Amino acid sequence: MITPSLQSIMIYAKDMQKTALFYTKHFNFQSNKEIIDGLIELNSESGNIQILIHQAAKSLKTGQANIKLVFSVVDLNAFKQQAFENGLVFGVTHQANGYQFSNTKDPDGNSISISSRRYR
Incomplete structure (x- = not known):
């Protein structure tokens, strides 16, 4: 296979x-x-x-795709602070089953998440 x-x-x-x-x-x-x-x-x-x-294409509606890019980070809060200082704001930090995540969007409205799930 x-x-x-x-x-x-x-x-x-x-x-x-x-x-x-x-x-x-x-x-x-x-x-x-x-x-x-x-x-x-x-x-x-x-x-x-x-x-x-x-x-x-000019006809494409941005932010409507069913995709989210997930970036793994060891220290979610430290990355959020670094991103904020660099001009990128993430939303509320969510607590999941042994990990955290937070969301934002890129300039085209695509969903982005940072997550510590990989390191739980």
């Missing part, structure tokens, strides 16, 4: 450069922000995942 692995997530953005800047600034993805083959490629420091930014 061939088992696929998740390599990348594609985000359709109204303003590709603004969205690329958001993920490089707040989540430390690396990119030269050049548009190559219609995409801006963002790579995680670990190299485990990449985000591809694609120009959204």
Whole structure:
């Protein structure tokens, strides 16, 4: 059996450069922000995942997708404070079964969560 692995997530953005800047600034993805083959490629420091930014069609309604990007953080409150100092506000911290999470949105209205679930 061939088992696929998740390599990348594609985000359709109204303003590709603004969205690329958001993920490089707040989540430390690396990119030269050049548009190559219609995409801006963002790579995680670990190299485990990449985000591809694609120009959204004018007809696309932003913030309506059924997707949420979840970023694992060891210290949720410390990350929230760092993000706040960098201009990104997360919502209320929710306590779950042995972990915490908090939500925000990117410039295109895509849902984002930070979570300590991986480290519970």
